[in-house]
Amino acid sequence: MNKKINISDLFRAYGTIFAGIIIVIVFSILRPDAFFTMGNLINITRQISLLVIIALGATLVMCVDEFDLSIGALASLGGVVAAKLAVAGVPILLCFIIPVIICFLIGLINGWIVTRFKVLSFITTLAMSTILGGFTFWFTGGATVFQNIPKAFIIVGSKSILAIPLLSIIMVILTFVFWFIMRHTAFGRKLYAIGGNESASQVSGIHVKKYKNLAFALCAALAALTGVLMASRLGSAHPTGGDGLFLQSYAAVFLGRTVFKEGVPNIWGTFVGAAILGILANGLTILQVPTFMQDLLTGCIIILAVIIQKMGRGDSK
Amino acid sequence: MKIIKGGQIMKKVFALVLALTLMLSLAACSNSAAPADSSAGKSGTDTATEAAKKISILTPYLSSVTTNQMVETMKASMETKGMVVTVVDTKGDFGQLASRIEDVVSSKADAIVLVSADPNQVKTQLQAAFDASIPVFGCDSGFIEGMMVNATSDNYAMGEMMAKYLFEDLMGGKGTVIALTHRPHPGVVKRSEAFDKLLKEYPNIKLITEQHIEVPGPIENSRKVMENLILSNASKDSITAVWSAWDEPAIGATQALQDAGRSEVIVTGVDGNSQAVEMINQDTNLKATAAQNFEGMVEIVVNEMTKMFAGEEITKGEQYAPATIIKK
Incomplete structure (x- = not known):
């Protein structure tokens, strides 16, 4: 083995991580007092937690080569349902679980329409997103739910254990759980097989429809959980509160695909992708960079990461 | 061949490092006002x-x-x-x-x-x-x-002021009205509540519908909403007025009404934004707005x-x- 080959392989495999490290170094040099501190590290983990959780779901759906465009609307719905239940005095645990179950079922419907009627997931979930948006507005009357939310409801979103926010802990646990599922279980391997070649998977005896349905359902459940956690973090639920996470989550997944050389959606890649987006937003705000410049930079960095990875792989697919 | 590629890759690593550093530094410099704790952040005024x-x-x-x-x-x-x-x-x-x-x-x-x-x-x-x-x-x-x-x-007072002016002075206490709102906004919701309350005091004024206008893009959105409402209320005088909780939906609604030739419909806004004031002066459907200060x-x-x-x-x-x- 030649040393140069190792560097080449290393860069090909971890170019995006290098980029992430460079970003951290530059921010740390420019504002060591505010950026490179333990407090801000904790801050960043809390800020990316919601994005990571919703993007984990998007990763599952992308593993089976589908899209779910309704995740933003599902998150908004999850948040307002949880907040309304909390206001109505329902036990807090149920406030967290019920929206997740409801959205799991909605995800199954998404999957069922896609697999049963062979409708493009793009169209199905876009329509579902519109339906859910309408429902959420009707359900809330367009108003933010914030009055009379019990204090217990905001504990998960605002409290910490040993200075580590609960949201960050939940994010790490879920990332490990889904990494394990995708990497070490038959379920995960089957999802990748379906994404790799659906017909071959079908022929080899994989119940493609069932697994796709499950991918949509889990994705929707994670989106709902994100919405619930967001409501808990903000102490309020906005009827379009989760919508903003939709594009960001796919940006995280796409960035995540560039993290490892296989170039497929993967759990740790998504985590790194979301972390890079989160660090950029955090660092640029601390540097007092105007918002428009933040958007320009974030977009450029995503394109740069994808291009470099393609160059590294030596293909243009 | 792989060795050559390794060399190329090194160049790419260097290019990436350079590009990222340059981009981030540029971004940091684009904020003309440097962080206050640097010497450049000192103000040149008497508080120097x-x-x-x-x-x-x-x-x-x-x-x-x-x-x-x-x-x-x-x-x-x-x-x-x-x-x-x-x-x-x-x-x-x-x-x-x-x-x-x-x-x-x-x-x-x-x-x-x-x-x-x-x-x-x-x-x-x-x-x-x-x-x-x-x-x-x-x-x-x-x-x-x-x-x-x-x-x-005082958003409540402004909503009430405009609704009262519309109901009394412009509509003469009777007719039909469409409300364009965006209740998640803290100010708009107060105006809308004032409108709701006042409407109850005018039994001869009927609310056709209240429509939520999306933000961003309120002008485009309200224009579409109004176009559709014009289709469903096609006969002349079926809509007396449109009460908009802020100016941008009022502008969109006015554009739709002008396109449809429905000059009889009265529109009011709230905010006093410059485009709305211009439309009021041009004798369009938009008749009044409350100038927020x-x-x-x-x-x-x-x-x-x-x-x-x-x-x-x-x-x-x-x-x-x-x-x-x-x-x-």
């Missing part, structure tokens, strides 16, 4: 001995013309007083707004101004600012315990903040900048 105050203006609605005007006026006004101002817009995303408030708190800003955003929706994050002794001001926002001042119009609000925030930095006592709570009706 002190570090310039770092102010962060945060809003989810910068694409709205009025919010934008307010933010720009405030920024300019603060900069003339030697303050270093950063504007953060989160494009309607309150989760992002929460995160950006946390960032501003950890970067130890000297003051935060929340523009056109309900502080109740980011209460936890604002609490962190209060705990860090960072003063929080509101401009066209709301007020929660812990904040310094929220400068605003945005400059007055900005003045309140900047004055109160200056007083606070000078160590003077300020009165905490809501402060109102009075509104007036604009008609031809």
Whole structure:
């Protein structure tokens, strides 16, 4: 083995991580007092937690080569349902679980329409997103739910254990759980097989429809959980509160695909992708960079990461 | 061959490092006002001995013309007083707004101004600012315990003023009305509530429908909504008036009505934005708007903040900048 080959392989495999490290170094040099501190590290983990959780779901759906465009609307719905239940005095645990179950079922419907009627997931979930948006507005009357939310409801979103926010802990646990599922279980391997070649998977005896349905359902459940956690973090639920996470989550997944050389959606890649987006937003705000410049930079960095990875792989697919 | 590729890859690593460093440095420099703790941050005014105050203006609605005007006026006004101002817009995303408030708190800003955003929706994050002794001001926002001042119009009074002017003077106490609203906005919801209440006092005025207008893109959205409502209320005089909770939907609705040749329908807005005032003067369907005194609000925030930095006592709570009706 030649040393140069190792560097080449290393860069090909971890170019995006290098980029992430460079970003951290530059921010740390420019504002060591505010950026490179333990407090801000904790801050960043809390800020990316919601994005990571919703993007984990998007990763599952992308593993089976589908899209779910309704995740933003599902998150908004999850948040307002949880907040309304909390206001109505329902036990807090149920406030967290019920929206997740409801959205799991909605995800199954998404999957069922896609697999049963062979409708493009793009169209199905876009329509579902519109339906859910309408429902959420009707359900809330367009108003933010914030009055009379019990204090217990905001504990998960605002409290910490040993200075580590609960949201960050939940994010790490879920990332490990889904990494394990995708990497070490038959379920995960089957999802990748379906994404790799659906017909071959079908022929080899994989119940493609069932697994796709499950991918949509889990994705929707994670989106709902994100919405619930967001409501808990903000102490309020906005009827379009989760919508903003939709594009960001796919940006995280796409960035995540560039993290490892296989170039497929993967759990740790998504985590790194979301972390890079989160660090950029955090660092640029601390540097007092105007918002428009933040958007320009974030977009450029995503394109740069994808291009470099393609160059590294030596293909243009 | 792989070895050659390894060399190329090294060049790419170098290019990536260079590109990223350059981009981030450029971004940092693009903020002409450098961080206050550097020597460049010292103000050139008579307070040259002190570090310039770092102010962060945060809003989810910068694409709205009025919010934008307010933010720009405030920024300019603060900069003339030697303050270093950063504007953060989160494009309607309150989760992002929460995160950006946390960032501003950890970067130890000297003051935060929340523009056109309900502080109740980011209460936890604002609490962190209060705990860090960072003063929080509101401009066209709301007020929660812990904040310094929220400068605003009395939105309820404005909604009532416009609805009353529409019902009495323009409609003569009878007819049908369409309401265009956006209730998640803290100011708009108060105007809408005033409209709801007043409508009950006029039994001869019937509400056809209330439509929620989407933000961003309220003009385009309300135009579409109005086009559809014109189709479903096709006969002349089936719609007497459109009450819009702010100017942008009123502009969109007016455009749709003009296209459809429905000159009999009266439209009113609230805010007094320049495009709306122009339309009122051009004899379109748009007949009146209540001019929010945005400059007055900005003045309140900047004055109160200056007083606070000078160590003077300020009165905490809501402060109102009075509104007036604009008609031809």
